Amino acid sequence: MSIIADHINYTYEIGTGFERQAIKDISFVIEDGEFIGLIGHTGSGKSTLIQHLNGLVKATSGTVYYNGQDIYDKDYDLKTLRSKVGLVFQYPEHQLFETDIFKDVCFGPKNLGLPKMEVELRAFEALRMVGLEENLYYQSPFDLSGGQKRRVAIAGVLAMKPEVLILDEPTAGLDPKGRDDILECLRYLKEETGMTIILVSHSMEDVAKYVNRIMVMNDGVLMYDDTPKNIFTHYRELEEIGLAAPQVTYIMNDLKNAGFDVNTGAITVDEAVESIMASVR
Amino acid sequence: MLRDITIGQYYQTESVIHKLDPRVKLMGTLVFIISLFLGKSVWIYLGATIFLAVVIKLSNVPLKFILKGLKAVVLLIVLSAAFNLFLTDGRVLVHFWIFTITAEGLYQAVFMVIRLIYLIMGSSLMTLTTTPNHLTDGLEKGLGFLKKIKVPVHEISMMMSIALRFIPILIEETDKIMKAQLARGADFENGNILKRAKAMIPVLVPLFISAFRRANELAMAMEARCYHGDEGRTKMKPLKYQKRDRIAYISMFGYLAVLIALNVWMSGRII
Numbered sequence: 001m002s003i004i005a006d007h008i009n010y011t012y013e014i015g016t017g018f019e020r021q022a023i024k025d026i027s028f029v030i031e032d033g034e035f036i037g038l039i040g041h042t043g044s045g046k047s048t049l050i051q052h053l054n055g056l057v058k059a060t061s062g063t064v065y066y067n068g069q070d071i072y073d074k075d076y077d078l079k080t081l082r083s084k085v086g087l088v089f090q091y092p093e094h095q096l097f098e099t100d101i102f103k104d105v106c107f108g109p110k111n112l113g114l115p116k117m118e119v120e121l122r123a124f125e126a127l128r129m130v131g132l133e134e135n136l137y138y139q140s141p142f143d144l145s146g147g148q149k150r151r152v153a154i155a156g157v158l159a160m161k162p163e164v165l166i167l168d169e170p171t172a173g174l175d176p177k178g179r180d181d182i183l184e185c186l187r188y189l190k191e192e193t194g195m196t197i198i199l200v201s202h203s204m205e206d207v208a209k210y211v212n213r214i215m216v217m218n219d220g221v222l223m224y225d226d227t228p229k230n231i232f233t234h235y236r237e238l239e240e241i242g243l244a245a246p247q248v249t250y251i252m253n254d255l256k257n258a259g260f261d262v263n264t265g266a267i268t269v270d271e272a273v274e275s276i277m278a279s280v281r
Numbered sequence: 282m283l284r285d286i287t288i289g290q291y292y293q294t295e296s297v298i299h300k301l302d303p304r305v306k307l308m309g310t311l312v313f314i315i316s317l318f319l320g321k322s323v324w325i326y327l328g329a330t331i332f333l334a335v336v337i338k339l340s341n342v343p344l345k346f347i348l349k350g351l352k353a354v355v356l357l358i359v360l361s362a363a364f365n366l367f368l369t370d371g372r373v374l375v376h377f378w379i380f381t382i383t384a385e386g387l388y389q390a391v392f393m394v395i396r397l398i399y400l401i402m403g404s405s406l407m408t409l410t411t412t413p414n415h416l417t418d419g420l421e422k423g424l425g426f427l428k429k430i431k432v433p434v435h436e437i438s439m440m441m442s443i444a445l446r447f448i449p450i451l452i453e454e455t456d457k458i459m460k461a462q463l464a465r466g467a468d469f470e471n472g473n474i475l476k477r478a479k480a481m482i483p484v485l486v487p488l489f490i491s492a493f494r495r496a497n498e499l500a501m502a503m504e505a506r507c508y509h510g511d512e513g514r515t516k517m518k519p520l521k522y523q524k525r526d527r528i529a530y531i532s533m534f535g536y537l538a539v540l541i542a543l544n545v546w547m548s549g550r551i552i
Contacts (some may be wrong), residue, residue: 056460079466087464095461097486107483111466144492156465 003030003053003085003164003196008062011175013147022048023059024220030164030198033045035190037207037228038200040217041242046200047090047218050166053198054078054085064160086162090169092153096141101152102127104141108160119159121271126159127152129192130185147178151185158189165189171206183210204238216243229265248272255279292409298340299410302526305533306407309336310546313403314534320544321388326395328540333399333406340407350405351398358397365390405529413445422520435511443499451492458487 010023022045031038040046051057052064055071055078064071071081089095098104105123114122116186127137130151136144150170157165167186171179187210190197201207207214207228214231216224218241224231231238234260235245235253252272263275298306313332319325337344347391351358371385407417421438428434459469462483 051460054464056463063434079468082464083466087461089457089461089464092461094491095458095465095483095487107462107467108465111468160466 002065002067004065005027005052006063006065008052008064010045010052010057010060011060014060017096022220023052026220026222027062028215028222028225030196032163032196033194034196034213035211036196036198037211037214038198038217039202039204039207039214039243041202044213044217044241045220046217047168048073048197049169050087053166054082054087056082056087065156069247076126079112083108083160084162085164085166086146086157086160088154088157088165088167090172091225092156092170093141093146093149096149096153096156099140100138101132101141101144102137104152105155105159108156122159122161126155129158129189130155131181131188144272145178147181148175150178150182151259154182154185162195164198166200168200169202170199171201171203179206202243204232204244205246209231218239226248232267233264291412292342292346292407294341296339296341296410297525298336298406300525301410301521301529302520303411303415304520305522305526305529306411307416307419307423309529309533310404310407312537314400316537316540317399317403319540320548321392322544322547324543324547325540326392328536328543330398332536333402336406337402338531340406340410342406347405347409348403351401354397354401358394361397362390362394365393413442416514417442418520419444433511435514447492447495450495451488453486454491455488460483 005026005028007025007027008023009021009025012020012022024045026049038046038050048233052059053066055064058072066081066085071078096103096104098107102120102123105126106119109119109122126214127134132148132151132155136148141149142153150243154158154167154170170182170186174182183206186197186199189195190210199207199211204214211228212226214226214228215222216231216238223241224234224238232245232249235249238245246267248266248269249264252262252266252275255276260276261279263271266272266275308536313329316325316329316332337347366382366386366389367380369383369386369389371383373381374384375382391461411419417438420441421434424432424434424438459467463469467483469477469484471477472480
């Protein structure tokens with residue numbers, strides 16, 4: 001059970017004079033149950049890359065394998081793949097269209113041709129998982145707040161019971177509270193279901209706390225693919241490509257340079273506090 | 282999928298044609314279209330072909346790119362060719378079953394196809410070499426005389442430029458929404474017409490909502506910058522004729538004059 005990307009390349013608008021290579025020879029393996037942060041500057045190709053994983057975009061060359069099967073095979077069922085690899089786009093609330101929230105969440109499982117009972121059961125479960133209050137279920141999706149709408153949209157994908165969940169900038173445009181709600185919701189999902197989650201973001205700070213592997217993209221190339229701790233040792237290089245390590249990394253490195261014996265691999269504020277306290281004691 | 286539409290698109294490159302005043306290009310397009318309807322002699326079309334070829338060469342836009350715009354209207358061209366071919370009376374060339382092809386029909390069909398293709402090539406050449414903003418600027422200034430009879434030229438051109446500006450945005454938005462619904466298992470390709478039309482609802486509803494939202498935001502942004510229509514409004518880059526524009530005018534009217542002279546000489550009529 002895994003996703004394998006094998007030397008994929010993708011070029012936009014071939015033969016129009018506006019050609020641009022968005023993905024350059026990227027290979028990786030994603031195992032079951034991983035929580036991955038995919039990070040890159042705007043235009044680095046991360047959104048394009050994730051669309052390869054559920055077959056919405058076909059690589060110009062190279063292949064993607066899902067559970068050992070080539071998804072570009074002629075008789076491969078892309079619709080099933082899309083239910084297994086759930087993709088939540090950026091600003092997913094812009095895709096809500098039904099008259100009430102519950103119906104909107106039913107859209108996905110209904111498209112899978114499931115019986116009505118199963119569809120509604122899944123919709124309830126998905127809405128419960130994203131933590132939406134039950135009295136909202138039959139309201140119009142357009143009456144909700146931004147954060148609520150986004151959770152409904154995420155539920156819309158969850159209701160298909162994907163094995164892998166990919167979210168493109170799920171916190172973009174939300175206030176700090178809405179952002180924390182979404183991220184906590186993802187952490188809960190991970191613990192509850194054990195599904196593989198790929199979180200696309202341009203903010204290290206958001207991602208560092210939650211994921212156990214980070215992939216950094218720059219200009220269509222997969223630059224780093226490692227644990228957060230190892231990634232942040234490259235914080236100078238990350239700066240050069242317009243990204244930044246968490247603030248904690250900077251403080252810890254500065255302290256180390258000032259002669260304190262602290263752990264520069266600390267990622268969260270709590271870890272940093274512990275390490276600093278230990279060194280001054 | 283939807284990005285393949287090239288009609289009305291701008292092709293970014295450096296060329297004399299790109300630099301011309303938009304009014305010149307608008308007039309040039311008009312002159313070219315008029316010239317296509319002058320007559321039906323081979324010489325007229327030879328003249329038009331040379332004119333078009335020279336302009337394309339000068340514009341630095343690849344011919345392949347211009348021809349791609351024709352793909353969208355192939356059906357129209359084929360249909361009009363077929364109508365002309367089969368429904369024109371005259372000297373019978375071939376006859377089979379219910380179809381009759383006459384010499385006159387063949388002649389008509391060929392000219393009609395050339396006319397349509399040149400028409401589209403000519404006008405898409407204008408949009409390919411002129412940014413939408415430039416185009417509406419040119420329209421506004423070129424049709425400025427209509428203000429005297431209370432035609433709201435400025436408002437119309439403003440609406441036009443906003444509409445043009447939003448076409449690529451809405452196309453991209455449609456693409457994005459379609460992909461998002463595909464990711465939720467939507468199916469746009471299978472089923473009968475009714476089923477496929479129904480499958481468009483999850484795309485159209487969000488698209489309309491986003492179009493209204495954008496319109497609202499734009500109106501708000503324009504008001505915040507004190508937009509109040511035409512009165513007292515000045516331009517950052519006012520249109521001014523240069524030497525090259527004069528040369529372009531002289532050559533296009535020269536071209537028209539030559540074709541009219543040719544036509545008079547060939548058939549004894551002006552049109």
